[in-house]
Amino acid sequence: MEQEAPERYDHRAVEDRWTDVWVSGRYWSAPDIPDPAKKMYALTMYPYPSGDMHMGHVEIFSIHDSIARYNRMKGREVLSPIGFDAFGLPAENAAIKRGIDPKEWTYANIEKLYNSAKRLGCSFDWERVIRTCDPEYYKWNQWFFLRFYERGLAYKKEAPVNWCPKDKTVLANEQVVAGKCERCGTPVVKRNLAQWFFKITDYADRLVDDLELNTGWTEHLKMLQRNWIGRSFGAEVEFVIEGVDDPVTVYTTRPDTLWGATFFVVAPEHPLADQIVAGTEYETQLQKLRDEVAKLTEIDRTSTDRDKKGIFLGKYATNPVNGEQIPVWAADYVLMDYGTGAIMAVPAHDQRDFEFARKYELPIRVVIAPAGADLDPDKMTEAHAHDGVMVNSDGFDGTPSTESVKKVTEWLESKGLGRHAKNFRIRDWLISRQRYWGTPIPIIFCDDCGEVAVPDDQLPVVLPEGVDFTPKEGLSPLAAAEEWVNVPCPKCGKPARREPDTMDTFVDSAWYYHRYTDPFNDEVPFDVKKSAAWMPIDQYSGGIEHAVLHLIYARFFQKVLVDMGMAKDPEPFPHLLNQGIITMGGKRMSKSRGNIVEPQEAFELYGSDALRLFMLFSGPPEAPYDWPEEGVTAIGRVTHPWVQRVWRLCEESRDADGTGAEGPAEEALRKQIHRTIKVVTDDYESFSFNTAIARLMELVNAAYKYKADGGSHGDVLRDLIDALLKLLAPMAPYITEEQWTRLGHESSIHFEPWPTYDPALATEEKVTMVVQVNGKVRDTIDVSPDISEDDAVKLALGSDKVKAALNGGEPSRVITKLPRMVSLVA
RNA sequence: GCCGCGGUGGCGGAAGGGGAGACGCGAUGGAUUCAAAAUCCAUUGUCCGAAAGGGCGUGUGGGUUCAAAUCCCACCCGCGGCACCA
Numbered sequence: 001m002e003q004e005a006p007e008r009y010d011h012r013a014v015e016d017r018w019t020d021v022w023v024s025g026r027y028w029s030a031p032d033i034p035d036p037a038k039k040m041y042a043l044t045m046y047p048y049p050s051g052d053m054h055m056g057h058v059e060i061f062s063i064h065d066s067i068a069r070y071n072r073m074k075g076r077e078v079l080s081p082i083g084f085d086a087f088g089l090p091a092e093n094a095a096i097k098r099g100i101d102p103k104e105w106t107y108a109n110i111e112k113l114y115n116s117a118k119r120l121g122c123s124f125d126w127e128r129v130i131r132t133c134d135p136e137y138y139k140w141n142q143w144f145f146l147r148f149y150e151r152g153l154a155y156k157k158e159a160p161v162n163w164c165p166k167d168k169t170v171l172a173n174e175q176v177v178a179g180k181c182e183r184c185g186t187p188v189v190k191r192n193l194a195q196w197f198f199k200i201t202d203y204a205d206r207l208v209d210d211l212e213l214n215t216g217w218t219e220h221l222k223m224l225q226r227n228w229i230g231r232s233f234g235a236e237v238e239f240v241i242e243g244v245d246d247p248v249t250v251y252t253t254r255p256d257t258l259w260g261a262t263f264f265v266v267a268p269e270h271p272l273a274d275q276i277v278a279g280t281e282y283e284t285q286l287q288k289l290r291d292e293v294a295k296l297t298e299i300d301r302t303s304t305d306r307d308k309k310g311i312f313l314g315k316y317a318t319n320p321v322n323g324e325q326i327p328v329w330a331a332d333y334v335l336m337d338y339g340t341g342a343i344m345a346v347p348a349h350d351q352r353d354f355e356f357a358r359k360y361e362l363p364i365r366v367v368i369a370p371a372g373a374d375l376d377p378d379k380m381t382e383a384h385a386h387d388g389v390m391v392n393s394d395g396f397d398g399t400p401s402t403e404s405v406k407k408v409t410e411w412l413e414s415k416g417l418g419r420h421a422k423n424f425r426i427r428d429w430l431i432s433r434q435r436y437w438g439t440p441i442p443i444i445f446c447d448d449c450g451e452v453a454v455p456d457d458q459l460p461v462v463l464p465e466g467v468d469f470t471p472k473e474g475l476s477p478l479a480a481a482e483e484w485v486n487v488p489c490p491k492c493g494k495p496a497r498r499e500p501d502t503m504d505t506f507v508d509s510a511w512y513y514h515r516y517t518d519p520f521n522d523e524v525p526f527d528v529k530k531s532a533a534w535m536p537i538d539q540y541s542g543g544i545e546h547a548v549l550h551l552i553y554a555r556f557f558q559k560v561l562v563d564m565g566m567a568k569d570p571e572p573f574p575h576l577l578n579q580g581i582i583t584m585g586g587k588r589m590s591k592s593r594g595n596i597v598e599p600q601e602a603f604e605l606y607g608s609d610a611l612r613l614f615m616l617f618s619g620p621p622e623a624p625y626d627w628p629e630e631g632v633t634a635i636g637r638v639t640h641p642w643v644q645r646v647w648r649l650c651e652e653s654r655d656a657d658g659t660g661a662e663g664p665a666e667e668a669l670r671k672q673i674h675r676t677i678k679v680v681t682d683d684y685e686s687f688s689f690n691t692a693i694a695r696l697m698e699l700v701n702a703a704y705k706y707k708a709d710g711g712s713h714g715d716v717l718r719d720l721i722d723a724l725l726k727l728l729a730p731m732a733p734y735i736t737e738e739q740w741t742r743l744g745h746e747s748s749i750h751f752e753p754w755p756t757y758d759p760a761l762a763t764e765e766k767v768t769m770v771v772q773v774n775g776k777v778r779d780t781i782d783v784s785p786d787i788s789e790d791d792a793v794k795l796a797l798g799s800d801k802v803k804a805a806l807n808g809g810e811p812s813r814v815i816t817k818l819p820r821m822v823s824l825v826a
Numbered sequence: 827g828c829c830g831c832g833g834u835g836g837c838g839g840a841a842g843g844g845g846a847g848a849c850g851c852g853a854u855g856g857a858u859u860c861a862a863a864a865u866c867c868a869u870u871g872u873c874c875g876a877a878a879g880g881g882c883g884u885g886u887g888g889g890u891u892c893a894a895a896u897c898c899c900a901c902c903c904g905c906g907g908c909a910c911c912a
Contacts (some may be wrong), residue, residue, distance in 0.1 A: 218904080223830050227908045234912085253912060265912095291851095304827090304910055333910045343912050351827090352910050384828095425911055513859060547907085617850075619839060624905095628838085628851090638838095641864090648865090691840070694849035708867070770845050775893045777845055815892050821844050823892050 004165045009647040011607025011719055014738045019118050025746065028123040030079040032518075033533045036239055041074040041534045042068040043513055045542030045550070046083040046130075048558070049109035050090050053116035053599045055589060055615075056543070060579045062612040062731070063621045063687070069730035070684045072123070073754045079534055080123060081516040083130035084110045088137070088505040089167060089183060090243060100461055102437040103465070116599060119527045121608045121733040123750070128519045132508040137515065138439040138459030140525035141507050144557075145442055146453050147564060154431075156443075156451065158707040160269065160336065161430055162298065163191040168471035169434045170195055172226075172504060179299030187297040193474060196441060197428040198500065200556045204229055204424040206354045206570075207555055208685035216539075216575025221547055225572045228548040230425025234407045237344065237418035241328055244275055248317070251423050253338035254349065255412060256404035259393040260367035261344040262315040263356070265310065266326045267336040268293050268451070273313060276328060282314045286330060293332050301332065308356045319344075320417040322394065331356060338534045339423055341510040347383065348375070356381035367392045368401060387578035406768055429553065431504040433719045435468035436477040438502030446489035453492050461498070489749070490811040509550050510557035513537055513572060528566055529803040540573035543581070551576075577687060580624035589627070601632045606640040609732035616689035642697060643735055646728070647813045650721050650739045665706060666716045672702050673723050674761035680727045681754070689731060696728055707818035718743070726755045772823040787819045797823040 020297060044064035044427045046788040066768055067636075068080040086106050110131060117124065124824055130137055130430055148154040160600045164181040170193060175182040200207075208231050211222045234253035241248055241264070252258075266273050268290050277283045288759050289311055289430040293301065310331030317328050334343055347357035347364045357364050368388040375384055377819045390399040399407055412418035433443065441453035464484040469477045477483060479500035488499035489496035505602055511525070517534045518526040581588070582593035603609040614635045618625045628634045662670075676699045683692035703720055704758065721743070729736040729749050740749035763785060769792065779801040783792065793814055796802055814823035 215855090218831095227829065230908075230911070232911075250912080254912080302910065306910085308910075331910095333912095335911065338911045345912085350912065352912075425908080425912075531838060544906095619836090623839090626840085634851085639850090642850085645865090659840055689837095691849075694840075697849055703865080772844080772893065774889090780845065813892065815844095817844060822873075823844080823894090825892050 002413065007651060009607075009644055009735060010793075011609065011643075013736065014607055015121070018734055018737050020166045022123070022748075023118065023126055026127065028080065028125050030077075030081075030125050031077060032530055034077040034079070036076065036533070038077045039067075039534060040071045040539075041080045041537045042071065042078055042080045042539045043516070043537045043541070045546065046509070046512060046542075047113060048085045048086050048088060048090070049106055049113050050094075051109055052112040053120070055582045055597055055599060056579075057113070057117075058120060058599050058602075059582055059615045059625075060541055060543070061120055061122050062406070062598065062615045063119060063577065065120075065124075066612075066616065066684075066689060066730040067539055067541075067687070069123055069733065070754070072750060073726070073730065073752060075753065079516065080125060081130075081519075082117060082122070082124040082126075083128075083516070084113070084132065085509055085512075086110065086131045086133035087438045087502075087508060089169070089433075089435060089437070092435055092471075093167075093468060095437075096668065101465070102469065103133065103224075103791045106168055106437075107174040113553040114601075116387060117610060118605055120599070120612065122400045126129075128516055130512065130515055130519050130809070132505070132512065133437070135346075135460045135462050135523065138463075138508065138516070140297060140511075141439040142442040142454070142459050142461060143456065144350075144507075144511065145503070147311070147458075148198060148560065149443075151560075151564075153202065153560060154196060155199065156194055156196050158192060158194040160187045160190040160192050161195055162191070163474075164188050166437075166472065170430060170432060172268075172430045172506070174429075174506075174552070176298065179297060181300070187299055190294070191474070195430055195432040196443075196499075196503075197430055198507075198556070200429045200553075201426060203556050204231065204426055204561050205422075206559055210555070210559075210570050213571045213572045214576070218576075218578065221544065221551070221576065224544075224547040225552060228426060228552065228591055231422060232424075233422045234405075234419075235412060235418050236340075236421040237412060237584060238320060239317045239342075239344065240320070241272075241276065242315050244272065244315075248272060248342055249340050250342050250344050251421060252344060253403065254346065254709050255408045255418065256393075256396070256399070257346040257349045257367055257399065258319065258321045258344065258408065259396075260318050260346040261326060261364045262347060262363045262365055262411055263345045265334045265343050265345050265356075266313075266351075267334045268332055270330070270341045270627055272342065276313045276315050277381075280314050282311065285311045286313070289330060289332070296332075302335075306325060308352070308359065310356060310360065315736045315781060320412075321417060327362070329360075334718075338425070339429060343443050348377060348380070348382055349385055351383040351385060354380070354640065363405070365392060368404075380819050385625075399449060405648060411602050427551075429504075429506075429556070431507055432501040433504055434474060434476040435466070435471060435502055436463075437506065438505060439463075440478065441499040441503055443499040444487060444489060445492060445499065446492060448494060449489055449491045449496075451492050451792050452489055452496070455795055458490065463502075474705065476502065478502070501823070506550055506553045510553045511561070513554070514547050514567070516559070516817060525566075531566075532568055535567065535571040536571065537575075539575050539577065541577040544578040550581060579621050580619070582625050582626045582627055584631075585629060586626060587782060597627055597631050602635055605632060605748045606635045606642070607734070610635050610640040610643045611737050613643065613732055617693045619690055621687050622688065627691045642700070643732065645704075646724070647735060647739070650725075650742070652702070653714075653717040653721060654743060656717050657824065658710050658713040661714075662716065665709065665711050666713050669706050669711070669716050669720060671700060671761050671764065672699060674757040675719050677723055677727065677755050677757035678762045681757075684730070690729070693731065696724060699724055723755050725749060726752055767819045769819055770821045771797070771799060771802050772813075772821065773802060774826055775823070776805075778802050778805045784818050785819050789816055789818060792816055792818055793821050796824065 039490040044060055068078050072078045087745045091106045095105045102206040162176050164186055166184050166186040176188050180187050208229050229606040230254050236246040236249050236251055236253040279285050310329045316325040316326050345353040347353040348366045352668045366375040370388040387401045390396045390404050442461050444452045446452055464481050485498050514526045514531045518530040558572040589596045676695050680692045680695050725736045736749050766782045767785050769781045770782045779799040781795050817822040
């Protein structure tokens with residue numbers, strides 16, 4: 001009788017069926033309070049809804065969802081939520097371009113992303129979805145802002161801030177990359193504006209120190225954050241300047257070079273400079289320097305190649321260690337916002353000071369002599385910033401640089417001239433944005449009462465609709481919404497005006513992971529009990545591009561929450577997986593470049609499982625992946641045929657006869673099943689999805705080979721399929737669920753216990769022993785895994801090939817590593 | 827300049843002191859087909875050889891070791907972070 005061709009895998013029908021069953025059956029809903037021994041909070045960074053799903057989402061969702069599903073099968077109670085980072089500039093820009101409301105655009109995109117995530121088979125808890133642009137969510141941004149304000153962690157200050165001329169808003173330092181706007185690439189300029197800041201600098205020490213607690217972070221990421229925070233240790237030293245009442249403090253990492261300070265420099269914008277030149281001939285020169293500096297972009301201002309420019313301010317400072325009078329200058333290479341904005345200049349031992357001194361013919365004095373050499377200041381071509389011995393430094397002469405900093409600082413402290421100090425590169429987090437689509441800052445300005453916090457019971461301050469939201473020069477669009485802006489003062493009732501700026505969207509994402517544990521609470525941001533039950537996040541995943549953005553802000557927020565008694569864990573996500581970026585032709589995928597692969601196309605042509613497997617099989621999760629130029633059809637060559645192969649294997653083997661005695665072929669296959677369970681489980685534990693898939697391919701190949709060789713034992717084949725489907729289920733949820741039910745099971749495979757293996761069956765019966773002579777492989781011999789040393793050596797020496805390699809002689813040395821290897825030295 | 831990561835077939839990648847190249851793509855050959863697609867089977871680092879077999883091979887040069895892609899040193903190349911940060 002002719003056998004009927006097996007039914008082909010109709011991915012669309014299977015996906016529709018199971019998505020509906022899973023979602024309507026609330027399969028992935030997590031409990032409010034999990035069993036502490038079993039809880040697993042698996043989180044992936046919520047997406048920004050800038051359109052439909054792109055391959056970056058597919059990649060990270062595939063990784064994240066495989067982890068979540070694997071843990072469910074391991075018996076854990078898994079919280080795997082999803083939400084939308086829905087506020088932000090792109091929505092506004094797109095809305096302006098299309099002449100529609102940002103809200104409309106955002107909600108439409110959320111709908112698309114939401115449906116695509118379901119289609120991809122993501123096992124998100126669909127009952128906890130949050131959208132940050134909902135007043136029910138951003139109310140709590142405002143609530144946190146007010147708590148920060150009460151604690152002195154939110155303040156408004158006029159300062160030179162980064163301004164993007166294209167996006168017409170200020171930016172946080174973290175959003176300026178190489179002097180350019182992170183979003184649009186426009187060079188930023190400094191502007192003096194009154195802005196709201198969060199005092200992240202108060203937490204800088206903890207942000208560095210607690211990195212150690214993040215045992216599941218890569219060194220690379222920790223390094224990025226350390227560099228960004230930029231902690232340095234040194235000393236503060238007081239200088240007295242003529243005509244200035246209070247002593248002026250400078251910060252230096254090299255107090256041991258104090259005796260070599262031959263001039264003093266302040267930043268051009270420094271108020272001290274005004275004080276020094278007030279009423280003198282230098283006043284106009286200072287103004288000229290300032291104007292020149294103000295014209296520069298940040299790129300130019302901080303460029304090391306640029307010629308340094310400065311002016312003498314006509315006054316002298318006293319070097320506290322030797323009473324020497326040194327001229328005070330203003331120069332553009334000293335930055336207003338690092339340290340104290342004023343430095344002692346030691347041209348012999350600092351390259352920048354050296355260049356400046358050469359240009360303006362200022363004296364250079366060597367106070368650190370390199371070992372066994374004398375530096376001649378007149379002949380030096382660059383500063384000597386390295387090791388040596390102190391010279392020309394009064395009582396400290398001869399002190400080696402290994403201990404000089406410590407000794408001098410202690411001496412300064414004892415004399416009351418200075419003290420130990422540390423400094424940070426990180427600046428306070430600028431959270432004001434002059435844009436419409438964000439959380440309104442809950443502050444009201446009253447002529448009489450000044451800055452007044454919006455009372456909690458008046459939250460949320462709802463973003464007004466139907467206003468003209470096009471950006472204005474340095475002014476939030478909300479400032480023009482008269483009806484919204486003009487409110488009575490909460491304190492005195494007189495007419496007052498709302499703060500028209502909105503918050504940086506990174507405020508939303510700094511605490512969203514707590515909201516997931518209690519997403520619809522309208523009394524508090526989240527129930528501390530629920531949050532404590534789920535936190536910390538057991539496995540977080542997302543892009544490395546947030547290394548010094550979201551990942552720093554969220555850590556800061558978490559620490560404030562700890563201080564407020566709302567959280568217990570110093571670090572919110574001690575285990576973090578950063579996926580590699582996907583490119584094509586080495587370039588980021590983008591519509592304008594035309595190097596894009598649309599997930600929708602992959603869904604249609606090959607289905608979710610093939611797409612997920614393609615992403616997971618491409619390489620390790622952290623590795624970047626350059627998608628083949630051919631585009632979506634790559635899936636049609638790689639994982640789609642394999643999914644079909646799995647399908648056919650199941651269809652053809654399900655009803656196989658044969659339950660009798662098992663021969664060597666069946667035994668070998670059983671052993672491979674158990675070995676596969678073992679290694680694939682290890683692969684899941686280490687997120688090595690690519691090798692897990694490779695092992696499963698081997699298992700499938702072995703099954704086909706077994707059948708091609710005439711094997712047909714039903715029991716073995718069904719055991720193989722059983723293991724294969726379970727091991728594959730987290731990565732390919734649809735085909736495995738479908739085949740699982742076709743095997744006659746009524747419950748979902750996704751809650752089946754993870755398969756276990758028999759250690760006796762997982763070890764091989766025969767091991768190939770390698771025999772080396774002088775480090776070269778000369779023969780391989782099949783032996784039993786528990787072979788004795790004597791037998792192994794006897795077998796090795798008995799080999800003709802080994803005899804030939806030894807030239808008939810005896811080995812002088814024998815090393816064994818049984819049962820894998822015998823190594824002989826002639 | 828400081829800090830970090832990496833360099834393995836034609837390609838994506840395995841292995842992370844013990845048989846280099848698992849798995850897959852591509853390529854070649856075969857089966858099936860009127861033919862093709864799809865599918866199944868086989869071969870596939872490189873050089874010499876008909877084969878058996880052997881030489882050489884993980885960026886370069888050294889070193890440690892019975893044994894190095896793996897550990898150490900130096901260098902070359904690529905990528906990333908910070909950078910007039912005192």
